[in-house]
Amino acid sequence: MDMCPLCNGLEMRVIQCPNCQTIMEDRGKITDYLDDYSAYMDIDIMKLFDGTTNSLENHRCIHYFYCRGCQHEDTRAIKE
Numbered sequence: 001m002d003m004c005p006l007c008n009g010l011e012m013r014v015i016q017c018p019n020c021q022t023i024m025e026d027r028g029k030i031t032d033y034l035d036d037y038s039a040y041m042d043i044d045i046m047k048l049f050d051g052t053t054n055s056l057e058n059h060r061c062i063h064y065f066y067c068r069g070c071q072h073e074d075t076r077a078i079k080e
Helices: 043-049
Strands: 025-029 060-066 073-079
Touching (some): 043 060
Antiparallel strands (some): 025 060
């Protein structure tokens, strides 16, 4: 069984904002933001809608990162 180390609190990623060099916040899976109930849906099914080709097959969890300094938004594929 594959699991995301960020979603499960096993790791932290320090991502620096490319604009202002502030450390960006991990705001969780990008699919959690699709609608009010998406955070409660099956993770593997939601990977079909995360905007990244083959994230399910490649065991990647797409995380949303946000910079409080300049409001820059970014996504990163995290290896499960």
